[in-house]
Amino acid sequence: MYHSVGSDVKPAVVGSNPIHLDRFKRQMLLFDAAGYRFASIRELDARIDNSDRVFITSDDGTSDWATNVLPWCEVNSIPTHTGIISGPLRDKPTYPLAHLVQLLLASKTNEELTRLCESLQAKLTSTELDFVNQTYNYETDQNRRIIKGALNLIFPQNVAMEQLSPFMSDADFTNMTIRFQNLEFYRNFSYATLGNHTENHTALGQDFSMYFQHEVEPCKEFLKDHPNNIGDIFTLPLKPRATAEKSAFYELLQKNGFKHCLTSFAGIWDGQSFEIPRIDAQDVEGILEASGLA
Numbered sequence: 365m366y367h368s369v370g371s372d373v374k375p376a377v378v379g380s381n382p383i384h385l386d387r388f389k390r391q392m393l394l395f396d397a398a399g400y401r402f403a404s405i406r407e408l409d410a411r412i413d414n415s416d417r418v419f420i421t422s423d424d425g426t427s428d429w430a431t432n433v434l435p436w437c438e439v440n441s442i443p444t445h446t447g448i449i450s451g452p453l454r455d456k457p458t459y460p461l462a463h464l465v466q467l468l469l470a471s472k473t474n475e476e477l478t479r480l481c482e483s484l485q486a487k488l489t490s491t492e493l494d495f496v497n498q499t500y501n502y503e504t505d506q507n508r509r510i511i512k513g514a515l516n517l518i519f520p521q522n523v524a525m526e527q528l529s530p531f532m533s534d535a536d537f538t539n540m541t542i543r544f545q546n547l548e549f550y551r552n553f554s555y556a557t558l559g560n561h562t563e564n565h566t567a568l569g570q571d572f573s574m575y576f577q578h579e580v581e582p583c584k585e586f587l588k589d590h591p592n593n594i595g596d597i598f599t600l601p602l603k604p605r606a607t608a609e610k611s612a613f614y615e616l617l618q619k620n621g622f623k624h625c626l627t628s629f630a631g632i633w634d635g636q637s638f639e640i641p642r643i644d645a646q647d648v649e650g651i652l653e654a655s656g657l658a
């Protein structure tokens with residue numbers, strides 16, 4: 365699972381947790397050397413041979429991922445699947461909170477972040493604080509953990525935006541306008557598929573049918589005529605909120621024709637389940653080494 369991939373020609377988008385294009389290429393060589401075949405997401409359920417398969421997927425469709433990785437993968441015949449967020453690509457764009465939070469964390473001073481962190485933390489119950497600490501345990505910095513957790517997974521979207529707005533400048537919003545790759549670009553690549561990764565990239569909450577209506581359907585409609593679109597794969601953003609009824613949401617996805625849901629839960633897919641866990645870009649070498657394959 366990839367997000368942002370930077371290079372010297374096209375640096376990573378601000379505030380992301382990128383890997384360098386050189387490392388991405390080395391990882392592809394590692395998979396190849398370990399005997400994996402690069403498979404298209406189109407053949408998730410229709411295996412064409414008995415080889416070990418690897419699926420290269422990326423979430424959010426940032427401009428660095430698209431311009432750095434897709435041309436190289438095209439030349440090397442490596443299929444990729446990109447989860448698209450439709451909100452930022454509309455004529456009147458809306459920007460995902462999670463990306464505004466990334467930008468905020470990268471561009472504000474420590475004093476500003478501490479002030480925001482303290483004000484957010486004061487609004488959390490101890491159960492909510494536990495959930496935040498557990499979900500974002502990979503963030504060792506307290507400010508980062510609380511700000512991401514409270515804004516992405518606890519407060520309703522509108523409340524989170526209110527908390528965030530005083531800290532965002534016009535330059536921050538300008539930065540958002542160049543952060544996501546337009547859909548036309550993907551037409552140049554026959555090895556690149558696209559899929560539904562929501563309208564606004566909010567975390568799944570308690571009301572799964574409202575979530576389907578506001579996050580899944582608009583993105584589905586937005587992508588439906590694109591030649592690279594895979595209509596039946598959904599990519600779940602973030603981790604679900606504590607109140608989320610994930611299995612009921614999966615049932616609703618299936619009722620509406622979705623064949624699989626890609627997630628950010630860590631793991632290796634069993635080749636059958638509706639829910640597909642993935643390996644984070646930062647963990648690829650470690651996983652291959654642990655399996656004795658690299």
Ligand SMILES: [Zn+2]
Pocket residue numbers: 423424561565600601602
């Ligand atoms: Zn995402």
